[in-house]
Amino acid sequence: MTHNYLGLDAGGTSTRAVVVSSDGRCGGIGKAGSGNPTSAGIDAATSAIRAAVTQAMASAGVDQVSGAALAVAGAGGAGHRATIAATLSDLVAHEPVFDFDVLAAYFSGTAAPDGYVLLSGTGASAVRVENGKLAAISDGLGWLLGDVGSGFWLGREAVRAGLAPLDGRGATTLLTGLLLDRLGTPPVTHREGGRTGTLVAATAALYAMPPLRLADFAALVFTAADAGDEFAAEILDRAAAGLAETLAAVRTPDVVGPLVAAGSVLARQPDFAARVAPGAVVADDGLAGAAVLALRHAGVLVDDDVYRRVTSSLAQLTEV
Amino acid sequence: MTHNYLGLDAGGTSTRAVVVSSDGRCGGIGKAGSGNPTSAGIDAATSAIRAAVTQAMASAGVDQVSGAALAVAGAGGAGHRATIAATLSDLVAHEPVFDFDVLAAYFSGTAAPDGYVLLSGTGASAVRVENGKLAAISDGLGWLLGDVGSGFWLGREAVRAGLAPLDGRGATTLLTGLLLDRLGTPPVTHREGGRTGTLVAATAALYAMPPLRLADFAALVFTAADAGDEFAAEILDRAAAGLAETLAAVRTPDVVGPLVAAGSVLARQPDFAARVAPGAVVADDGLAGAAVLALRHAGVLVDDDVYRRVTSSLAQLTEV
Numbered sequence: 001m002t003h004n005y006l007g008l009d010a011g012g013t014s015t016r017a018v019v020v021s022s023d024g025r026c027g028g029i030g031k032a033g034s035g036n037p038t039s040a041g042i043d044a045a046t047s048a049i050r051a052a053v054t055q056a057m058a059s060a061g062v063d064q065v066s067g068a069a070l071a072v073a074g075a076g077g078a079g080h081r082a083t084i085a086a087t088l089s090d091l092v093a094h095e096p097v098f099d100f101d102v103l104a105a106y107f108s109g110t111a112a113p114d115g116y117v118l119l120s121g122t123g124a125s126a127v128r129v130e131n132g133k134l135a136a137i138s139d140g141l142g143w144l145l146g147d148v149g150s151g152f153w154l155g156r157e158a159v160r161a162g163l164a165p166l167d168g169r170g171a172t173t174l175l176t177g178l179l180l181d182r183l184g185t186p187p188v189t190h191r192e193g194g195r196t197g198t199l200v201a202a203t204a205a206l207y208a209m210p211p212l213r214l215a216d217f218a219a220l221v222f223t224a225a226d227a228g229d230e231f232a233a234e235i236l237d238r239a240a241a242g243l244a245e246t247l248a249a250v251r252t253p254d255v256v257g258p259l260v261a262a263g264s265v266l267a268r269q270p271d272f273a274a275r276v277a278p279g280a281v282v283a284d285d286g287l288a289g290a291a292v293l294a295l296r297h298a299g300v301l302v303d304d305d306v307y308r309r310v311t312s313s314l315a316q317l318t319e320v
Numbered sequence: 321m322t323h324n325y326l327g328l329d330a331g332g333t334s335t336r337a338v339v340v341s342s343d344g345r346c347g348g349i350g351k352a353g354s355g356n357p358t359s360a361g362i363d364a365a366t367s368a369i370r371a372a373v374t375q376a377m378a379s380a381g382v383d384q385v386s387g388a389a390l391a392v393a394g395a396g397g398a399g400h401r402a403t404i405a406a407t408l409s410d411l412v413a414h415e416p417v418f419d420f421d422v423l424a425a426y427f428s429g430t431a432a433p434d435g436y437v438l439l440s441g442t443g444a445s446a447v448r449v450e451n452g453k454l455a456a457i458s459d460g461l462g463w464l465l466g467d468v469g470s471g472f473w474l475g476r477e478a479v480r481a482g483l484a485p486l487d488g489r490g491a492t493t494l495l496t497g498l499l500l501d502r503l504g505t506p507p508v509t510h511r512e513g514g515r516t517g518t519l520v521a522a523t524a525a526l527y528a529m530p531p532l533r534l535a536d537f538a539a540l541v542f543t544a545a546d547a548g549d550e551f552a553a554e555i556l557d558r559a560a561a562g563l564a565e566t567l568a569a570v571r572t573p574d575v576v577g578p579l580v581a582a583g584s585v586l587a588r589q590p591d592f593a594a595r596v597a598p599g600a601v602v603a604d605d606g607l608a609g610a611a612v613l614a615l616r617h618a619g620v621l622v623d624d625d626v627y628r629r630v631t632s633s634l635a636q637l638t639e640v
Contacts, residue, residue, distance in 0.1 A: 074513060075513060138488055144526070163465055169566060170565065246489060
């Protein structure tokens with residue numbers, strides 16, 4: 001007989017759940033808000049996780065699953081696991097297994113138990129996977145201390161470079177106009193405290209956002225570089241060098257498995273992904289990987305046939 | 321007859337007040353915590369301002385002053401001025417005048433009504449002063465969006481460069497050992513989630529601080545560079561280039577006045593100050609400038625004699 005399992009990928013932007021049978025067929029998916037306990041808070045994260053799970057199970061037509069793999073940043077952290085597990089206790093027969101969200105990203109690109117994943121989304125990191133487990137990670141130290149080449153890193157560079165010419169610093173760059181357009185800052189002619197009103201309005205709008213939201217401006221760097229802006233091209237050069245260094249830090253000759261490129265920056269910028277991770281499979285969604293983790297933790301061998309069934313059944317579900 | 325005036329310099333670290341007579345004699349000083357309404361909150365800032373002022377007036381033996389000049393970041397901001405003025409209403413005969421804290425820094429180095437000041441403390445900016453007023457400012461956009469070459473900027477670079485080798489990225493640098501010593505992170509041998517325990521402990525300690533406190537690590541860059549660390553020297557090169565650009569942005573051939581270097585980074589690192597602001601007068605304290613602002617706003621002509629009286633009487637007060 002086939003059993004049903006639950007895979008969950010709890011990200012900083014959204015939480016996605018999938019019900020997968022032991023032969024690899026995905027029967028239902030669900031989606032809710034941020035399920036990252038660190039950034040969203042444990043109450044909001046727990047609510048989002050339960051909402052995504054109940055939606056996936058209703059869609060699959062099952063009342064209970066045999067087991068669950070929950071891919072959460074930092075594998076949930078010891079303090080949050082019990083709370084998250086408790087919210088799912090009526091839905092999952094066995095205690096859920098927590099795992100690293102970077103592994104869901106990895107297995108969304110390959111079924112191979114050994115290999116590498118380079119991520120650049122809001123954050124950035126590289127991971128070596130051995131025997132299906134996280135063996136080493138580099139960077140991923142967060143927006144303040146690391147995440148070189150991430151969406152936040154690129155967005156911060158875009159914003160700083162875009163603002164500088166407004167008080168006479170830095171090189172002229174297309175980023176200034178793109179930034180002001182994006183902020184919707186109208187040109188302000190009067191000066192305020194020795195600054196142009198435009199600069200005052202733009203900085204006020206930016207400080208009103210949570211710092212992490214600077215990641216929303218990452219796309220401006222690609223837009224400006226595509227239009228021939230040398231300053232933006234130089235930001236991309238530094239991001240690419242940083243990501244290459246991050247990936248090199250987890251490489252070892254003993255592990256020759258595939259390379260997966262994941263995260264919103266790499267998924268949306270295929271040329272940049274090909275530059276920093278040549279030959280990589282690009283995975284734009286952690287849901288397939290969450291299903292694979294659920295099967296692996298249940299002791300199901302995920303061979304190429306099972307993996308194809310996971311990805312093709314998921315594709316049908318997300319097409320609808 | 322002589323009148324007494326109050327000068328106040330409300331900074332992010334401390335608030336200092338001085339009572340100055342119309343002939344330039346400083347009769348008493350006071351000191352309290354952060355008086356910056358933006359970073360400390362308006363209630364804490366108001367309490368600190370009142371505490372510093374009452375201490376200075378008690379020390380000078382006066383019950384009321386004729387007027388007051390309050391040097392506050394961004395000149396206090398329209399929303400905070402009424403609250404701050406109200407807390408001093410029994411102590412100051414006339415409505416206090418608010419002015420920019422950068423002007424207190426400028427007048428702590430010179431009495432000239434026209435000139436420039438380059439600041440690098442927790443933040444960084446350059447200001448052109450014309451007729452005793454702020455005519456233009458560059459950078460000073462805060463830790464997230466600007467402040468190139470500031471204490472925060474240097475500290476952030478030191479911390480990121482120091483952490484990187486702990487997961488195999490970046491160049492080997494003395495900053496790693498200096499950072500771990502400063503954090504008091506004991507070497508941790510076990511690995512946690514694919515990272516060394518030392519890196520996990522260091523990042524946890526750093527994220528437990530408010531982001532601005534990364535400024536406390538600025539001194540590590542100078543220590544490492546003095547010991548021959550090339551990576552640290554390169555960070556200082558970039559800081560110096562940024563500060564030079566910030567100063568150049570406010571320079572105009574029409575204003576040929578003196579240059580003042582101010583802020584904790586420039587006051588504590590005379591070689592670095594001489595490099596980024598050649599020929600500058602280094603001012604390590606905004607108190608003399610606050611006294612000058614109080615006199616100027618009261619209509620007192622601050623000539624070289626009065627200025628010398630301000631600085632020499634202040635020196636006697638602070639020596640005690």
